[in-house]
Amino acid sequence: MAALRAADQGLKVLIIEKAQKFGGTSATSGGVMWIPNHQLDGDKGDSRESALAYLDATIGVPVNRERLETFVDEAPKMLKFLESTGVQVMAAAWPDYFPDRAGARADRSIVVPTFDGRHLGDDRYALMREQYNRFKLFGRYAMDLTETFTLMMQSKGWRGTAAKIIGRYWLDRSTRKVSHRDRRFTQGAALMGATYEQVFKRGGELRLETKLERLLVDEGGQVTGVEVSKFGRKYEIGARYGVVLAAGGFEWNQELRDRFYPIPGLTRHSSTPEDGNRGEALIEAEKIGASTEHTEQGWWIPTMTLPMPSASNFHEIHQAAFDVGRPWSVVVNRNGVRFVDEACGYDQFGQAMVRDHLATGANMPCWLIFDSKFRKKFSAGGLMPTVHTPEHKVPADWWDHYVFRADTIEELCRKVSLPADQVQKVVANMNEYAKTGIDPEFGRGMNPYDQMFGDPTSTPNPNIGPIDTAPYYAVPINNGDLGTKGGLRCDERARVLDQQGNPIAGLYAAGNNSGTPFGDTYPGAGATIGPAMTFGYVAANDIAERSANQRAGA
Structure with missing residues (x-):
C-alpha cells in the first residue's frame, strides 16, 4: 500500500523482499481488512464516534490516542483510494470480536473478491506466495471464504461446491500448462494480487531475494537508504525521500520472543511463513535509536x-x-x-x-x-x-x-x-x-x-x-x-520514534513492523491488515508531502 500510494503520487518506488516469493504473510491469510466507518454501501449507521467507543471498550492498555484516532479517520480514505485504483472490495458480515461491547458491529471486515492471478503476468503469477494447504481444498484447489465456510460446516450443497471447485481447476487447461497453481487467487492472495497488480501498473519495482542488512544514516541522523544483500553480495540503495519498514514482526526470532514475551512460546508454533519474519528491520532500527511498544503482545x-x-x-x-x-x-x-x-x-x-x-x-x-x-x-x-x-x-x-x-x-x-x-x-x-x-x-x-x-x-x-x-x-x-502485535513505536504519521519520542527523519513503519494502534486487543477480523494498509497509506502521504516541499524548494 505504501508503494501503491507513493507511486500514484508520482514518486519512484522500490519494494525489497528477502524471500523468493512476494506477498508476505498477508498473501497466506484470510485477506480481511478491519475498516470501521467505511461507508462502502452508504451510511449504515457506523460512525467515527461508534468506532472509537468500541475501541475504547475493548483496549485494556495505554495507547497513543492520536495514532488510534488517525487510524479510524484514515482507514476509510485508504479503502476509497484502494477502490479507486481498480481493486474491488466488499464488506463481509463478520461480527466484531467483542460483540457485547459498546459500538460493536458486524460489517467492518472488508474482503477482496477472487482475483485472476495471471493478470500479474505469467512471469509473476507463480511467484506470489501461495496460501497454506489448510486454505485449499485437498491442498490444491483455491477456495474463497464462502466456499471455505460451506465446506468447513458441510452445509447444504457442500458436495456440489467441492465438485465445482475441482472441475473449475481442471477445465482451466491453459493455466495447467504454466503451473500447478490455481489461477484463482482467493482470500489473502486476492488482496495482495490485486494490490500488486496496481503497483506494477504504476511502475513500481520489486526485487526478490534481497535482504535488509542495515539502514543508512547521514551525519544529521536522517535515514538516506538501505544496505541490502542478495545471495551474499552487499550493495547500497539510496532513498531520496524515505524508507518504509513493512517487513512483518519477529515471531520467527526466538531470541526476541525470549526478550519480549512473558511466556515466549516457540517459533515453530507460529502459523506465519516458516522462518520468514525474524525482526531484522526492528533490530536495525533499534541500532539507530528507534524505540518499541506493545512488544509483549502477539x-x-x-x-x-x-x-x-x-x-x-x-x-x-x-x-x-x-x-x-x-x-x-x-x-x-x-x-x-x-x-x-x-x-x-x-x-x-x-x-x-x-x-x-x-x-x-x-x-x-x-x-x-x-x-x-x-x-x-x-x-x-x-x-x-x-x-x-x-x-x-x-x-x-x-x-x-x-x-x-x-x-x-x-x-x-x-x-x-x-x-x-x-x-x-x-x-x-x-x-x-x-x-x-x-x-x-x-x-x-x-x-x-x-x-x-x-x-x-x-x-x-x-x-x-x-x-x-x-x-x-x-x-x-x-x-x-499470526505475527507479533508490537514493534517499532510510531506516531500518527507512521514516523518511527526514537527513545525520546522524536521522529527519526526519513524512517517510517507499518504493519507488524510497528506497534499496533490497538494495544492489547484484536477488535475484529482484519485488525492486522487494516491498520497495516492504513499506515502504509499514511506514510506514503507524508513522504509525498515532504517530497513536494523539497522539490518546490530545490
Whole structure:
C-alpha cells in the first residue's frame, strides 16, 4: 500500500523482499481488512464516534490516542483510494470480536473478491506466495471464504461446491500448462494480487531475494537508504525521500520472543511463513535509536502440529481458530480444567492461554477433547473430518503421538497424562450445558461471534453438544500466532520514534513492523491488515508531502 500510494503520487518506488516469493504473510491469510466507518454501501449507521467507543471498550492498555484516532479517520480514505485504483472490495458480515461491547458491529471486515492471478503476468503469477494447504481444498484447489465456510460446516450443497471447485481447476487447461497453481487467487492472495497488480501498473519495482542488512544514516541522523544483500553480495540503495519498514514482526526470532514475551512460546508454533519474519528491520532500527511498544503482545491463534503427509520428517503447523469452539468438544489445561470460552476470538483464546499458564503453569499446550460426532464433521487443526480422512487413512505415525484416540474418557486421559476424574467432571458438565444451552462458566455459544462458527444443527446452543459417543479423541493445542502485535513505536504519521519520542527523519513503519494502534486487543477480523494498509497509506502521504516541499524548494 505504501508503494501503491507513493507511486500514484508520482514518486519512484522500490519494494525489497528477502524471500523468493512476494506477498508476505498477508498473501497466506484470510485477506480481511478491519475498516470501521467505511461507508462502502452508504451510511449504515457506523460512525467515527461508534468506532472509537468500541475501541475504547475493548483496549485494556495505554495507547497513543492520536495514532488510534488517525487510524479510524484514515482507514476509510485508504479503502476509497484502494477502490479507486481498480481493486474491488466488499464488506463481509463478520461480527466484531467483542460483540457485547459498546459500538460493536458486524460489517467492518472488508474482503477482496477472487482475483485472476495471471493478470500479474505469467512471469509473476507463480511467484506470489501461495496460501497454506489448510486454505485449499485437498491442498490444491483455491477456495474463497464462502466456499471455505460451506465446506468447513458441510452445509447444504457442500458436495456440489467441492465438485465445482475441482472441475473449475481442471477445465482451466491453459493455466495447467504454466503451473500447478490455481489461477484463482482467493482470500489473502486476492488482496495482495490485486494490490500488486496496481503497483506494477504504476511502475513500481520489486526485487526478490534481497535482504535488509542495515539502514543508512547521514551525519544529521536522517535515514538516506538501505544496505541490502542478495545471495551474499552487499550493495547500497539510496532513498531520496524515505524508507518504509513493512517487513512483518519477529515471531520467527526466538531470541526476541525470549526478550519480549512473558511466556515466549516457540517459533515453530507460529502459523506465519516458516522462518520468514525474524525482526531484522526492528533490530536495525533499534541500532539507530528507534524505540518499541506493545512488544509483549502477539496476534495469538491456537495451532497444532502434524507431520507432512508426503514427508513425515517435516512438520506443518495448522490453525485451529474455530475448531476449538465446535460442539461435541471441550478444551482443558493440563490440570483438566477449562479456562476460557473456547468459541471466543482466537486472539482472546491465546491471551487466556497466557493468563492461565502464568497462574497455573499448566497450559501451553492445552488439550482439545472431542468425540466421534465431532470427528465425523469437523477438523481438529490438521486432522480433517472422516468424510475427507477416514480412520484408515490417518497415517500410522499420527496415532497416539499427534492425535490420541481411546474408547473411554478415562483411557484417553491416561494416554495424555490428564487427571481422569477432573476431565470426566468437565465432560459431564458440558453434557449438562448441552441440554440447557447455557454455559454458566464462560458463556460459550451465547454471543453472535461464537454462534457464527458454531453448528446450527446443534441445539439449543450451536457451540455445545454432548461429548458422549466413542471413540474419544484428544489433540494438543499450542499458542500459535499470526505475527507479533508490537514493534517499532510510531506516531500518527507512521514516523518511527526514537527513545525520546522524536521522529527519526526519513524512517517510517507499518504493519507488524510497528506497534499496533490497538494495544492489547484484536477488535475484529482484519485488525492486522487494516491498520497495516492504513499506515502504509499514511506514510506514503507524508513522504509525498515532504517530497513536494523539497522539490518546490530545490
